[in-house]
Amino acid sequence: MAASGVRVVQAAPAPSLLLLAFFLLPSFARGWGTDGHLIVCKIAQTRLTEAAREVVEALLPEYAAGDLSSLCSWPDHVKFRYPWSSPLHYIDTPDHLCNYDYNRDCRDVRTGEKGVCVAGAIRNYTDQLLHHKGPPFGQGQYNLTQALLFLSHFMGDIHQPLHVGFTSDKGGNTIDVDWFEKRQVLHQVWDSSIIESAKQRFYNDSVDGLIQDVNNNITGIWADQVPRWTTCGVGGPACPDVDATESINEACNWAYRNVTNGTTLGDEYFHASLPVVYQRLAQGGVRLASVLNRILWDGDED
Numbered sequence: 073m074a075a076s077g078v079r080v081v082q083a084a085p086a087p088s089l090l091l092l093a094f095f096l097l098p099s100f101a102r103g104w105g106t107d108g109h110l111i112v113c114k115i116a117q118t119r120l121t122e123a124a125r126e127v128v129e130a131l132l133p134e135y136a137a138g139d140l141s142s143l144c145s146w147p148d149h150v151k152f153r154y155p156w157s158s159p160l161h162y163i164d165t166p167d168h169l170c171n172y173d174y175n176r177d178c179r180d181v182r183t184g185e186k187g188v189c190v191a192g193a194i195r196n197y198t199d200q201l202l203h204h205k206g207p208p209f210g211q212g213q214y215n216l217t218q219a220l221l222f223l224s225h226f227m228g229d230i231h232q233p234l235h236v237g238f239t240s241d242k243g244g245n246t247i248d249v250d251w252f253e254k255r256q257v258l259h260q261v262w263d264s265s266i267i268e269s270a271k272q273r274f275y276n277d278s279v280d281g282l283i284q285d286v287n288n289n290i291t292g293i294w295a296d297q298v299p300r301w302t303t304c305g306v307g308g309p310a311c312p313d314v315d316a317t318e319s320i321n322e323a324c325n326w327a328y329r330n331v332t333n334g335t336t337l338g339d340e341y342f343h344a345s346l347p348v349v350y351q352r353l354a355q356g357g358v359r360l361a362s363v364l365n366r367i368l369w370d371g372d373e374d
């Protein structure tokens with residue numbers, strides 16, 4: 073499929089005073105770090121069918137050179153340019169209930185508009201991508217390149233347990249902890265620090281070995297579970313409510329467990345959390361591939 077006519081994702085705008093002012097405001101990080109998204113998308117890419125891979129490559133801008141993972145953090149870089157997209161990276165659930173309900177939790181807190189959360193966004197961008205066989209690229213009502221990047225990113229985010237966290241602490245963003253010697257917020261520990269520490273300790277600071285180990289688990293110790301990860305009954309090509317429910321459960325069982333403001337998190341917490349992080353990255357990657365394989369194909373059948 074020819075890549076010509078794909079609407080190319082613009083580079084981030086040049087810093088301006090307004091932009092600098094934005095960075096000076098207190099803001100809450102929401103999202104796996106760059107490595108987390110890269111890992112999810114790398115795992116997904118190796119599991120794409122030939123047909124889905126062709127459509128993905130055609131939708132990617134040329135400078136991505138066919139590598140979806142190189143742009144999987146793009147939605148984190150455009151939150152300022154697209155302020156409407158900020159609440160689409162997470163879900164706030166009621167404090168300490170440890171459950172998730174789409175009708176209750178997936179809405180704009182100010183306007184009450186339904187579907188304004190990461191689960192609603194996954195549904196929306198999945199629906200948009202179903203139009204890929206419609207008008208020639210770039211001429212339809214949707215920007216399918218952006219839809220692909222948002223979907224790929226949000227499939228990662230919804231698997232980060234603290235992206236489906238408690239409302240009052242903003243998914244662990246207002247809980248200060250010491251990650252070994254370093255003061256940071258709990259959300260950041262789960263976005264980046266657990267992965268960072270694993271890279272440093274076990275993989276010579278490279279993400280490739282980590283991806284290899286997660287992939288080995290997918291085809292090894294988790295092989296029996298993998299088919300279940302991608303079955304969700306009649307929910308459609310994506311099952312974000314299942315993913316979100318798992319995340320709030322993991323958040324309660326692992327991320328929030330025995331953690332309050334000022335807690336020091338060390339080896340014990342790291343070793344308990346790491347298998348959870350590996351499995352969530354694996355599930356994100358496997359499920360992203362499964363969704364793309366279901367919706368992106370270039371056959372004549374309809």
Ligand SMILES: [Zn+2]
Pocket residue numbers: 102103104147148161225229
């Ligand atoms: Zn995000």
